[in-house]
Amino acid sequence: MSDVTSTPAVPLIRRRILASGAVLSVLLTGCGGPGGAEEVVGASPPSPAVTAEATSIFQLSPGQCFDRPAAEGLYEVAVVPCEVSHDLEMYALFQLDDPAWPGDAVVHQQADQGCHEQFITFTGTEPAQSDLGYTMYTPSEGSWSEGDRQVQCALQFNSGGRMIGSQMAGPAAG
Template sequence: MRTAFPSAARPALITTAALGLALIVTGCGGPGADEEVVGTSTPTPAVSASATSIFQLSPGQCFDRPAEDRLYEVAVVPCEVAHDLEMYALFQLDEPSWPGGDRVHELADAGCREQFAAFTGSEPADSDLGYTMYTPSEGSWSEGDRQVQCALELNSGGRMIGSQVGGAGMGGAQVGGS
């Protein structure tokens, strides 16, 4: 099993690994009456999502948060369709033995923060985007798992439209909570 953590921009949310996992599995719905929509989406009505293991994603793929009963199966959609997350970086931790959950989170956060600007063209503090991290748990580490996955999300909790590579999609982002 892997653990997911929200970005360091929201440290109050990081109280336990269970809370981090709960944040990952709670998705946001489409725009409601109290949400502002910035830009427009023109996807075809027949767009379908494909169910994929979160471990099979590559940078640049857009997807929705996993359902609570399917923690690591995500709906991959074209980035032009409203989506919760966009994978932007994958990297391996090179610690030889389990360094502890706090150290894994620290290393993952540093790597995701470093690669954030390379993908989006801006620093996290200067962006409406945040990120969430999928990290190895102690159990998966013992099986050789060292991969960290970094995914963009809107700080507002809303859904994005368009890829966020180079900041290109922010004009088409939907802003708002779930």
């Protein structure tokens, strides 16, 4: 565990992910997270005994651990057991309910609010009290017009390091 204080505000980064004609924008938001997790710094691919399963980012469920896509614009991620070093852990999925496209700023605000609330539920910790932050995968205007309203929230270390193990709070963390 580091004694360095993490900064609560990290610049917003946007990427576009193309999948089956739908575009999903990725918004990265820096927040804190539970400090008891082991952090692995640097690239540490899974050992040869562990097989990463290529999965569409749209098919991930809470509790699944995965690595970032290898190239810009890819929507396929390598899902690995959480016990193996990994970049991200999906922790929440939810739907936005606006019937018409509300705009990028509103989608970002609603996604950030939902991911923040679910962060606390999943980790048992306020983001500002944590070494973890989260990444939000949100619908774009184009995918919205095709019926996409899903927001995906994934945990990551604020430092950019890799995690080992699930970050889900245990029963005693309450």
